[in-house]
Amino acid sequence: MIGIDLGTTNSCVAIVENGTPSVIPNRGGYKTTPSMVAVTEAGKRLVGHIAKRQAITNAENTVYAAKRLIGRKWNSPQVKNAVATSSYRIVEGPHHDVRIVLRDKEYSVPEISAMVLQEMKIIAEDYLGETVSKAVVTVPAYFNDNQRQATKDAGEIAGLDVIRIINEPTAAALSYGFGRNMEKVVAVYDFGGGTFDISILEIGAHGVFKVIATAGDTFLGGEDVDARIIDWLVQGFKEEHNLDLRQDRMALQRLKDAAEKAKCELSSVKETEVNLPFIISSGRNEALHLQKTLTRVTLEELSDDLIERTVDICRQTLEDAKLEKDEIEEVVLVGGMTRMPKIQSAVATFFEREPCKGVHPDEVVALGAAIQGAALMDDKQEMVLLDVTPHALGIMTFGSIFEELIPQNTTVPTHRTKIFTTSRDNQTAVKILVMQGESTNAEENELLGEFILTGLRRAPKGTVEIEVTFEINADGIVSVRAKDLETGLEQSIQVTATSGLTREEIKGMIDNAKDDVVDRRSSEEFEAAKQEAEKIVGEIEKLFPQVEQIVASSDFGRDAIEKARAIVERARQAIIKKDVAAIKEQIDGLTRTHRMFKGVVAKT
Amino acid sequence: MGHEPKDGEPKSSEEEPDERPTVVPKFDPAELARETASSSQSPSNPTVPVKHGDLPRDLHGERTLVRSAAPDSAAPETTQMPESMRSSLLSMADSRVPSVKPQRLPSVGGLAVSSLDRGWEELTLDEPISNQPNTKPSPSDGPFRRETSRLRAPAGQQVVAEDEEAEKPTREHPVLPDGATPSARGIAREDDGAQRHETPEHTVFAPARAAAALTAPSNRPKPMSDPPASLEAATALTPEETIREMRDRFSLGDYTGALVLADGLLEDDPNNPEVKECAENCRQVLRQMYTARIGPLDRVPMVTVARDQLRWLSIDHRAGFVLSHIDGISSLEMILDVSGMPLLDALRILCELAQQRIISFR
Numbered sequence: 011m012i013g014i015d016l017g018t019t020n021s022c023v024a025i026v027e028n029g030t031p032s033v034i035p036n037r038g039g040y041k042t043t044p045s046m047v048a049v050t051e052a053g054k055r056l057v058g059h060i061a062k063r064q065a066i067t068n069a070e071n072t073v074y075a076a077k078r079l080i081g082r083k084w085n086s087p088q089v090k091n092a093v094a095t096s097s098y099r100i101v102e103g104p105h106h107d108v109r110i111v112l113r114d115k116e117y118s119v120p121e122i123s124a125m126v127l128q129e130m131k132i133i134a135e136d137y138l139g140e141t142v143s144k145a146v147v148t149v150p151a152y153f154n155d156n157q158r159q160a161t162k163d164a165g166e167i168a169g170l171d172v173i174r175i176i177n178e179p180t181a182a183a184l185s186y187g188f189g190r191n192m193e194k195v196v197a198v199y200d201f202g203g204g205t206f207d208i209s210i211l212e213i214g215a216h217g218v219f220k221v222i223a224t225a226g227d228t229f230l231g232g233e234d235v236d237a238r239i240i241d242w243l244v245q246g247f248k249e250e251h252n253l254d255l256r257q258d259r260m261a262l263q264r265l266k267d268a269a270e271k272a273k274c275e276l277s278s279v280k281e282t283e284v285n286l287p288f289i290i291s292s293g294r295n296e297a298l299h300l301q302k303t304l305t306r307v308t309l310e311e312l313s314d315d316l317i318e319r320t321v322d323i324c325r326q327t328l329e330d331a332k333l334e335k336d337e338i339e340e341v342v343l344v345g346g347m348t349r350m351p352k353i354q355s356a357v358a359t360f361f362e363r364e365p366c367k368g369v370h371p372d373e374v375v376a377l378g379a380a381i382q383g384a385a386l387m388d389d390k391q392e393m394v395l396l397d398v399t400p401h402a403l404g405i406m407t408f409g410s411i412f413e414e415l416i417p418q419n420t421t422v423p424t425h426r427t428k429i430f431t432t433s434r435d436n437q438t439a440v441k442i443l444v445m446q447g448e449s450t451n452a453e454e455n456e457l458l459g460e461f462i463l464t465g466l467r468r469a470p471k472g473t474v475e476i477e478v479t480f481e482i483n484a485d486g487i488v489s490v491r492a493k494d495l496e497t498g499l500e501q502s503i504q505v506t507a508t509s510g511l512t513r514e515e516i517k518g519m520i521d522n523a524k525d526d527v528v529d530r531r532s533s534e535e536f537e538a539a540k541q542e543a544e545k546i547v548g549e550i551e552k553l554f555p556q557v558e559q560i561v562a563s564s565d566f567g568r569d570a571i572e573k574a575r576a577i578v579e580r581a582r583q584a585i586i587k588k589d590v591a592a593i594k595e596q597i598d599g600l601t602r603t604h605r606m607f608k609g610v611v612a613k614t
Numbered sequence: 615m616g617h618e619p620k621d622g623e624p625k626s627s628e629e630e631p632d633e634r635p636t637v638v639p640k641f642d643p644a645e646l647a648r649e650t651a652s653s654s655q656s657p658s659n660p661t662v663p664v665k666h667g668d669l670p671r672d673l674h675g676e677r678t679l680v681r682s683a684a685p686d687s688a689a690p691e692t693t694q695m696p697e698s699m700r701s702s703l704l705s706m707a708d709s710r711v712p713s714v715k716p717q718r719l720p721s722v723g724g725l726a727v728s729s730l731d732r733g734w735e736e737l738t739l740d741e742p743i744s745n746q747p748n749t750k751p752s753p754s755d756g757p758f759r760r761e762t763s764r765l766r767a768p769a770g771q772q773v774v775a776e777d778e779e780a781e782k783p784t785r786e787h788p789v790l791p792d793g794a795t796p797s798a799r800g801i802a803r804e805d806d807g808a809q810r811h812e813t814p815e816h817t818v819f820a821p822a823r824a825a826a827a828l829t830a831p832s833n834r835p836k837p838m839s840d841p842p843a844s845l846e847a848a849t850a851l852t853p854e855e856t857i858r859e860m861r862d863r864f865s866l867g868d869y870t871g872a873l874v875l876a877d878g879l880l881e882d883d884p885n886n887p888e889v890k891e892c893a894e895n896c897r898q899v900l901r902q903m904y905t906a907r908i909g910p911l912d913r914v915p916m917v918t919v920a921r922d923q924l925r926w927l928s929i930d931h932r933a934g935f936v937l938s939h940i941d942g943i944s945s946l947e948m949i950l951d952v953s954g955m956p957l958l959d960a961l962r963i964l965c966e967l968a969q970q971r972i973i974s975f976r
Contacts (some may be wrong), residue, residue, distance in 0.1 A: 260932065
């Protein structure tokens with residue numbers, strides 16, 4: 011069981027080993043992996059750091075921040091915004107869902123997220139040395155059922171059984187050690203690479219984490235700070251050389267990498283040097299270099315308004331939650347940006363208390379997911395989070411008013427009933443619009459489904475009574491039933507969250523993903539065998555002259571040399587043919603030959 | 615050239631009052647021509663011993679004129695000159711393009727095909743093309759067959775040019791610049807490879823004419839896509855003439871030159887099947903050549919120049935970009951993936967960085 015923080019810009023995977031939660035580093039040794047997917051000109055798929063390194067030079071075919079799109083409908087404002095601002099192409103899918111085009115091939119958003127999840131799965135499998143099949147995945151507290159279902163589908167496509175989806179602030183609070191029979195009100199300030207979220211949680215006994223309020227900005231993150239540094243560097247270079255570095259993608263890619271590096275460094279040092287030799291060539295074909303010193307003070311000036319924006323959102327959220335600052339008992343910092351000293355001081359100033367420290371802000375969410383996963387697997391553990399409805403459920407009534415039936419954070423399974431009446435004289439039918447959300451204005455909430463109850467008795471308005479029942483079963487499936495109490499006539503609808511993909515589509519994607527994993531694994535197996543064989547061949551080659559000299563006079567020795575050459579040649583042929591089995595077979599012979607050669611040389 | 619510094623040593627220059635260490639001396643073809651000519655003519659300037667075969671020989675035979683398409687060519691047009699001088703000049707004249715396809719001698723049949731040729735055939739295109747260069751040796755290739763018979767290049771084998779010592783630019787063995795005319799370097803002698811005596815085993819060369827395109831380092835920053843002077847001249851030709859020129863270049867092994875012409879033609883007529891096929895074939899051959907040159911793509915390159923010395927290198931911003939991706943962890947394959955430029959360009963830059971010893975491999 012693994013815990014995965016599927017972030018907008020970075021993802022992280024953690025496990026609980028011998029009772030201790032820990033993050034698993036990827037092959038590069040990094041504990042977080044960029045949530046980026048790219049397809050190269052040669053059609054090769056890149057995921058993680060390698061995709062990030064070419065994100066600007068291959069911008070049209072690199073997907074970033076797919077999380078902003080997951081589970082959303084094509085006509086949603088967030089998708090419209092993404093279509094206008096993304097460097098990659100976003101098109102409408104067959105079910106009014108969102109598709110992304112990479113090198114003329116369409117991918118669904120869960121499919122893209124699945125590639126990231128698959129990467130996290132492989133990182134865990136490489137570390138553990140065994141197959142991983144179950145996971146707890148985190149999502150933002152504001153994700154609706156469709157977004158959560160789409161995340162689950164992504165997990166399924168990646169070959170993971172997502173046994174629980176938990177809220178990111180809840181996971182963060184868990185890894186800070188809250189939730190163990192303590193009752194507290196906690197603020198989780200999450201400033202990540204691409205998004206900012208502030209959540210106020212009420213942690214109750216028996217593992218109930220109630221999200222009192224959550225707000226944020228899905229287009230405010232560390233990348234905006236990077237952009238400010240890039241602007242500063244570009245402007246300085248333009249003043250010096252009258253050249254706009256933004257016009258060159260390679261220059262811009264290097265600037266982006268350097269800006270992020272400088273930003274991270276300035277969390278621990280007061281100044282850093284940005285040194286980019288050969289950043290661009292001038293009109294006279296002369297290579298120019300960029301060398302500038304960036305101080306922490308300058309960085310703070312550049313990002314001051316961004317930090318202020320996060321504080322404003324915190325202020326608004328507290329007001330919405332009708333809480334005073336002194337009612338917040340702990341402040342938890344999440345996200346890489348919170349390592350910035352200026353942000354820590356801004357948070358401390360606003361909440362009038364020092365934030366919790368001690369857990370790495372990049373890892374805290376994944377660790378919380380792993381803790382939750384371990385708790386679910388271990389029956390003896392007391393701390394188990396309960397599944398709750400992330401948003402309120404209800405129906406739209408006359409005047410576009412949202413009438414709530416099941417409140418937010420209600421533990422499931424549950425059912426609630428309310429009685430409504432007709433709004434017009436002689437009304438013979440009512441339309442039940444099932445919605446999800448917290449706004450009293452129904453139009454601002456998410457429409458989950460609708461149905462019509464007909465055959466009502468003709469009567470003045472307000473006299474016919476209709477009973478509406480909402481029921482959520484243990485699997486999270488919502489059923490809504492409307493019943494005419496006078497006639498007993500009833501209609502119902504079953505609402506299941508959908509990612510916008512059909513079962514057939516998901517099945518096809520699972521098969522494709524499996525093929526990709528098999529290809530990748532066999533390629534890795536070949537590389538490992540090849541490297542081993544080439545290493546031994548190299549050592550044998552080095553010994554050939556010496557051995558030839560030693561055994562030159564003996565027929566037996568010459569025969570051995572010929573045989574050794576044949577083995578080396580066979581190994582080479584196996585490598586050329588990429589025949590892993592044959593390479594492995596030859597490795598035995600190579601090893602024996604090498605041992606024999608070493609023995610011959612040692613005896614002399 | 616005795617005043618030029620060795621690798622990594624600071625270079626003092628009159629034009630540059632501040633001492634700028636440089637790894638690769640800047641290349642001046644005119645100076646090379648003067649020095650090469652004077653070294654073979656003037657007894658007061660002792661000739662540095664040149665290993666036979668290190669310099670390309672005449673393209674068409676002993677007494678054939680290599681006609682230059684480059685207007686600024688420094689080589690005099692003459693049909694006869696001392697052997698040593700001519701060979702030196704012809705090594706420079708790589709940049710010249712014969713306007714007439716050289717007459718081919720009939721091939722001598724299967725038995726005469728050397729193992730090197732077989733290896734190359736296996737390395738090159740799977741599908742025969744109409745204007746595929748004749749890689750069969752001519753009867754005059756006798757020594758070539760004998761001397762290279764121990765080379766092995768089985769089909770599909772990952773080939774590595776390990777004789778960097780033999781091909782790196784040195785004072786003793788000047789190598790032509792790539793940057794100025796990358797395509798034109800492909801014009802080398804057909805039997806150039808015959809002169810490689812001390813080739814280690816497991817090394818496979820492209821056909822000599824193509825291999826020349828690999829050996830020359832780029833001392834001057836110039837994008838690969840920039841056409842050389844001779845190709846610029848070719849743009850004045852009609853499409854039919856350009857196609858003929860493209861065919862000639864391809865048949866002579868100037869794949870880079872042929873590719874530049876093909877790309878130019880495709881801009882006007884993107885559906886011309888012959889030009890498309892030629893462009894694709896050129897890319898394929900060049901890719902194989904560069905890959906053979908640079909070795910297995912799972913190798914991890916490392917920057918050998920100190921960080922603070924990097925800015926004194928003589929490379930362009932594209933090479934600088936590739937260099938910025940070399941972190942001692944990423945393999946060549948990864949670097950090619952993230953280079954954000956056409957594969958051929960990235961491969962060429964990596965080859966040049968390795969040749970200039972700016973990078974080495976683990």
